Amino acid sequence: MDNNNANADVSIHPLTDNPTAAWKEISKHQKLLKLNVKIPTKPVENNKVRFVCMSDTHSLIRNITYDIPDGDVFIHCGDFTKCGQKDEVFQFNEWLGTLPHKHKIVIAGNHELSFDQKFKNIFKKNFDKREKRHSTSGIEEVKHYGNTNDDIVEAVNTPNISQYLTNCTYLEDSGIELYGIKIYGTPWQPEFGNWAFNLERGEECLSKWNAIPNDVDILITHTPPLGHGDLVCSGIRAGCVELLTTVQQRVKPKYHVFGHIHEGYGVTSDGKIIYINASTCDINYVPRNLPVVFDVPLKEGF
Ligand code: 5GP
Numbered sequence: 001m002d003n004n005n006a007n008a009d010v011s012i013h014p015l016t017d018n019p020t021a022a023w024k025e026i027s028k029h030q031k032l033l034k035l036n037v038k039i040p041t042k043p044v045e046n047n048k049v050r051f052v053c054m055s056d057t058h059s060l061i062r063n064i065t066y067d068i069p070d071g072d073v074f075i076h077c078g079d080f081t082k083c084g085q086k087d088e089v090f091q092f093n094e095w096l097g098t099l100p101h102k103h104k105i106v107i108a109g110n111h112e113l114s115f116d117q118k119f120k121n122i123f124k125k126n127f128d129k130r131e132k133r134h135s136t137s138g139i140e141e142v143k144h145y146g147n148t149n150d151d152i153v154e155a156v157n158t159p160n161i162s163q164y165l166t167n168c169t170y171l172e173d174s175g176i177e178l179y180g181i182k183i184y185g186t187p188w189q190p191e192f193g194n195w196a197f198n199l200e201r202g203e204e205c206l207s208k209w210n211a212i213p214n215d216v217d218i219l220i221t222h223t224p225p226l227g228h229g230d231l232v233c234s235g236i237r238a239g240c241v242e243l244l245t246t247v248q249q250r251v252k253p254k255y256h257v258f259g260h261i262h263e264g265y266g267v268t269s270d271g272k273i274i275y276i277n278a279s280t281c282d283i284n285y286v287p288r289n290l291p292v293v294f295d296v297p298l299k300e301g302f
């Protein structure tokens with residue numbers, strides 16, 4: 001991949017910390033199309049590559065009641081576990097092994113605590129401090145519903161967790177080229193609660209987006225960009241302003257695939273780029289949303 005992104009000149013939006021207000025401004029000047037995308041009933045044409053996207057399965061694969069559509073490339077946009085425990089990762093990998101797709105690409109999300117070394121270091125430091133004070137009150141800093149303290153301690157103490165993902169290509173601020181199509185994946189999101197891959201809005205997030213090469217065709221992030229698939233049920237927008245600017249002004253991929261805001265599931269466009277929130281789980285962590293499938297024409301020579 002060409003890393004010719006030295007001219008990245010995306011600036012920080014003055015309303016970066018208030019994405020709801022930022023979108024009120026930005027949306028005045030752009031299109032927002034809702035696309036009704038159905039799973040194709042016909043096999044992929046010879047001159048196309050079929051992508052099948054899921055996200056936010058949260059160790060609930062066994063509750064999925066539909067068959068996963070076949071395709072050339074399977075994409076998972078993170079939050080495949082509840083807290084990144086080894087057993088969860090192992091089971092997810094076993095399931096990936098049963099899928100028929102020729103290529104499988106996975107990124108982490110904020111629930112994959114064991115994948116984020118920074119989160120692990122901070123967590124362990126705080127935990128040790130508390131142990132020294134003979135605290136019996138458990139781990140106050142991390143209140144992850146559905147996860148016990150023991151689950152979380154086990155997750156953060158598992159080394160080299162990505163070694164268990166043997167049935168896919170795991171991307172973390174990195175890319176892969178398939179059929180001449182350039183794909184890049186990154187797990188970071190604007191901070192919310194005490195989770196993995198959290199970064200402050202503005203400079204911190206932008207520094208990660210600045211590492212995305214210019215020539216990416218399919219971008220995979222865990223977080224939505226601002227304005228697309230990012231509307232939280234409370235009515236506020238949770239997407240990243242600088243991710244939207246990076247995608248629209250510099251990278252200009254054909255597709256941007258993500259998850260994270262479960263209730264934002266669906267496909268939208270600004271008239272140029274197609275945005276896919278592929279969250280499989282709904283807001284109540286029921287894995288009811290269908291995979292999103294799209295076909296990309298092969299480039300000449302492939
Ligand atoms: P998860 O915990 O699986 O990452 O996210 C689950 C849900 O938490 C989302 O569907 C959304 O309702 C909420 N959520 C996640 N991130 C944010 C955020 O940055 N802001 C707000 N307001 N809600 C969020």
Ligand code: MN
Pocket residue numbers: 056058079260262
């Ligand atoms: Mn999730």
Ligand code: MN
Pocket residue numbers: 214215216250251252253
């Ligand atoms: Mn480009």
Ligand code: MN
Pocket residue numbers: 079109110111222259260261
């Ligand atoms: Mn998430």
